[in-house]
Amino acid sequence: MYFDIHTHSTASSNQVFTIQNKYPTSDDFSKPFSIGLHPWFLKNETSETELSLLDKKLQYPNCFALGECGLDKAIETNFDFQKTIFIKQIHLSEKFQKPIIIHCVRAFQEIIEIKKAQKPSQPWIIHGFQKDKQLAFSLIENGFLLSFGAAVLESTKVQEVISAISMNxxxxxxxNSEVSIREIYQKISNIKKVSLEKLKEQIYINFKHIFRS
Ligand SMILES: [Zn+2]
Incomplete structure (x- = not known):
């Protein structure tokens, strides 16, 4: 089994266990999903309603994680507002014992600081990691996990990160890429110099360790 922990696609295959990314206003929760308020779509007028929808949907049996949510300095949305909503979602993640899938753009130091202050019991996963080794190490030291996507196929920086960090x-x-999860697994197994089977086994162990519906 392959594990795809974050996708915006609704395609399904019986060899891939997929966590579909949903929003509070989404309506189909029949498949395993994660759900959160993404910083790109935050609005003052709708955030409270969306947080209360989130509170309900986190209790659905197919819910595996909170997110994606997080901080983004490349958008116009007020940064303090983003932080407030992110922290409210951290509290929901703790309340419902769900790991968080994090979207982070140019705000890694802030995310690390917030984690130190909040001392969450739940795992925090940085999704779509594309930065350098130094940042990867600093995040791992602070207890984060990293999720990798199609960038690993092209970016030597990301390939270096993969080869340097532990498989667990x-x-x-x-x-949102068109690339298949198999292709990304294959590339990572080449970089780590382990068989595809071995990688699949390790990712399965990681998944079982972190995610429970
Ligand atoms: Zn995404």
Whole structure:
């Protein structure tokens, strides 16, 4: 079995266990999903309603994680507002004992600081990691897990990160790319110099360790 922990696609295959990314206003929760308020779509007027929808949907049997949610400095949305909503979601993650899938753009230091302050019991996974080794190490030191997508096929920086970090810190995702999860697994197994079977086994162990519906 392949595990795709973060996708915006609704395609399904019986060889891939997929966590579909949903929003509070989504309506189909028949498949395993994660759900959160994404910083791109935050609005003052709708956030409270969406948080209360989130509170309900986190209790659905197919819910595997909270997210994606997080902080983004490349958008106009007020950063303090983003932080407030992110922290409210951290509290929901703790309340319902769900790991968080994090979207982070140019705000890694802030995310690390928030984690230190909040001391969450739930795992925090940075999704779509594409930064360098130094940041990867610093995140791992602070207890984060990293999820990798299609960028690993092209980016030597990401390939270096993969080869440097331990396999038990890794998750794999397709996010919004057209690339198949198999292709990303294959590439990671080449980089780590382990068989595809061995990688699949390790990712399965990581998945079982972190995610419970
Ligand atoms: Zn995404």
């Amino acid at each position: 810190k890794i998750f794999i995702e397709t996010d």
